[in-house]
Amino acid sequence: MYGALWRVLPGPVWLRIILLLVLVAVVLFALVTWVFPWVDSLLGPQEGTVGP
Amino acid sequence: MTSRETRAGRPHRRPTVLGVLGELLITAGVLVLLFLGWQIWWNNLVLAGQQTNAAAQQSQKWIDDAVKAPKPTPDTSTAQVDPPVMAKPAPYQPFAVIYVPRLGPDWKRTIRQTVDVERVLNSYTAGVGHYIDTQLPGQVGNFAVAGHDSGWGNTFIDLSKLRIGDRIYVQTADGWYTYTFRNFEYVQPSAVQVLLPVPRQPQATPTERLMTITTCNPPFHAGERLIAYNVFQSFAPPQDVPSEIAAAVGQGG
Numbered sequence: 001m002y003g004a005l006w007r008v009l010p011g012p013v014w015l016r017i018i019l020l021l022v023l024v025a026v027v028l029f030a031l032v033t034w035v036f037p038w039v040d041s042l043l044g045p046q047e048g049t050v051g052p
Numbered sequence: 053m054t055s056r057e058t059r060a061g062r063p064h065r066r067p068t069v070l071g072v073l074g075e076l077l078i079t080a081g082v083l084v085l086l087f088l089g090w091q092i093w094w095n096n097l098v099l100a101g102q103q104t105n106a107a108a109q110q111s112q113k114w115i116d117d118a119v120k121a122p123k124p125t126p127d128t129s130t131a132q133v134d135p136p137v138m139a140k141p142a143p144y145q146p147f148a149v150i151y152v153p154r155l156g157p158d159w160k161r162t163i164r165q166t167v168d169v170e171r172v173l174n175s176y177t178a179g180v181g182h183y184i185d186t187q188l189p190g191q192v193g194n195f196a197v198a199g200h201d202s203g204w205g206n207t208f209i210d211l212s213k214l215r216i217g218d219r220i221y222v223q224t225a226d227g228w229y230t231y232t233f234r235n236f237e238y239v240q241p242s243a244v245q246v247l248l249p250v251p252r253q254p255q256a257t258p259t260e261r262l263m264t265i266t267t268c269n270p271p272f273h274a275g276e277r278l279i280a281y282n283v284f285q286s287f288a289p290p291q292d293v294p295s296e297i298a299a300a301v302g303q304g305g
Contacts (some may be wrong), residue, residue: 001071003067
């Protein structure tokens, strides 16, 4: 899977590394901005309240 | 195969089902670790900072408003003057800022009406919620608020470090209500009696002005609730910032 990704990326090794880092940054941004808050809302809230 | 080997510079194996499955599992593991890091560390830093900033702005605005248009100061020369009590705020309205020096020199949070998890406790601009059916700051009875202990800004993660006599300052548009910490109680999540005008005593008529803080206990679990009871001590008009927190007022996180 990741081997295939590496082969799909164009250019010499240094360019591929830069492209990979950019990809990782994009994925991390998407995770923190949308995915993690969404997952967080699915998990039961740890409330600090008392209630029946 | 030969041509691909030459192009890649070194030989590679065809991906197998097991290999792809393994990579997917490793990816899933990394994602879970990333999520935990986000939840326990990064999101708390971001939330705590933004909640502190929002509280600082709100706090400063009330002070500035009071300096621009001072309200008639209640006569505090005699000890028996009752503190002002605001009208009941609408749901989700921010109506107070709470300062607890024991939780950190810059610790402050906005209090909004209701204890709604999404719109108040997890909010980037609040963090502490007011139980809508309980009393208001300075009112005889019980002014009860709630906040997370761990996660979503670590609001009350250090609440158990309070010591008897510690000050808790509640600022509203009317001024500063000073409460002092009296005692803790560890209860089950269903113990709504702690919110009564006289906590735990449904039949009693309130005479004291209490403030109750509820949060989760222990940290990172929700098995119990930690309750901190505080007693009203004094009131001061908006421009008379209590000296203990004078440096923290208006300071962002």
